[in-house]
Amino acid sequence: MKPEQTPLVSVVICFLNEEVFLAESVNSVLAQAYTAWELLLVDDGSTDGSTALSKQFAEQYPAKIRYIDHDGHANRGLSASRNVGIQQATGTLLAFLDADDIWLPNKLSMQVEIMQKQPKADVLLEATEYWYSWSDPKKEDIPKLIGAEPNRLYEPPQLMYHLYPLGEGEAPSMSGMMIKTALAQQQLFEESFVNMYEDQAFLSKLYLHATVYITSSCSHRYRQRMNSIMHTVQQLGNYSQIRAYFLKWLQNYLDARQIHDSHLRRLLWKAQLPYRSPLAYKGVKLLSSYFPKYINKYLYRI
Template sequence: MDTRPLVSCIIIFLDAERFLREAIDSILAQTYDTWELLLVDDGSSDGSTAIAREVASKHPDRIRYLEHPDHVNRGMSASRNLGARASRGDYLAFLDADDVWVPEKLTEQVPLLEAHPRAAMLYGRSLIWYSWTENPDVSADHVYDLGVEPDRLIEPPRLVFLMLENRVQTPTTCNALIRRQVYEEVGGFQEAFRGMFEDQAFFIKLCLSHPVYVADACWAWYRQHEESCCAVAERSGVSRALRLPLLDWADGYFASEGIRDPWLRLALLRELVPYRYPWIAQLRKGPRHWIRGARKRMRVAFNRLTHPRSPEEPPTRGAE
């Protein structure tokens, strides 16, 4: 009898003592039962290591603790890959330590992915979760537009365009369910990426070559807090600049894989222009600036012609 878990759940964490138990509890609360959980420690120095070891010791039949050699920090992509290599399930489901799943996530996702055998992955919406605090403001919680008509299979490379534009919700690690075979085919996560957008390189690789099912369902709550990578980048004013490594990587990957779709190349170039050629971006602003200046001068001239002032009248501020 095959007793392997069908779904391998992987939580990566780094100094996540504040939220880790809640993330683990959201997996323990799943209404679907055929899963294993791998807790991957990316070099924590707080109490999260002890929490993960404790939980694993209480559930040795289905929860395991992993770490990099010498307890070093290797980054999110390397930690996800470590968990995937050690896992045994046919499907992979990732969760960051500060996010949570809704109890029905796997119960609804597994049959849906099995009903669409061509789909390499499926994902739905993530709740942008502000109301987790002691003084919850539920009105701040929201979801983003998916950018495609949901509840259907999306053929490649449609989703890649949306990821390059970064204007709608595209796949996120916390709400996706991925076939292990496809994960291995595309080479897993890009370990050279550290920080923001590290997961998007993996999703670009997958969505370039495989259909993906996009569902109109919310299966994960994406916690908003001041310690997250996104919040830190926003406060430091570098969030936009952090997209450049991803775009540069995509440019090289398209070339190495022989991606010649002209519309895809154009979409990538449009995103790269402000970074590589900022003078072109300035030129784009130029005509609008010149037109506004010309209109102002025309208004001044018209006012002078229609409202001539007497020789003793001092000039108005806008007329000179």
């Protein structure tokens, strides 16, 4: 590519006590075929060796890598840490990489090319490889497409209808995203979501306000491990509480911005039903197995 065709990409890696995996993630950025990037390593108050490790990377590559932490080396959560990275990004495009995931070497070159060919796109999302073999070579890695037709543009709020957390389609991984930095700086992460569902709140804002291109390509690996945030939350039984909080936040967000899309409101109402009246919801689900045609009409009525 000629210089004018190589926009700077700001890469944001936020981490909290990720000494075991952080170097592998950073090295996957260093290995990119596309070289017009800067890397912001945002430390969310780590107490293990990942702080020293990230500072070593910044010292070794001072023109490419910056180390950032919160005042007083505080732990402020993933949303606040991502916002710090977004606000300090200087590139025209921005990409996130979770501190335990990795990119394949063509990730940035392929996505920049797509963004250039799709000038209307504000955001690019790709398929995800669920990476099991890192811990057990006998396990098969599973590529998963995003749950909407790939290789096309979506205008707002179409993806809200198709994708989790309101639709049934597979959600994207943050490590596979590329977004215009100016948009990310307008639609920041919601800091009331500390370490769970923060991606879904951010993605929902993008689906509601941005033009999104979905590609079937997959250039990142999403590490599957037992001590991940999602697994821990499910083990503790807190998932329902966090999902109910998200749905209430989404309702308030739609109300505040006077978004009255009827199909979107029906999907939200259906998603909230188990939390409004759990016993009634169980009854409706039981009846739906016998009278699906009629009960499904009820589920979609406000």
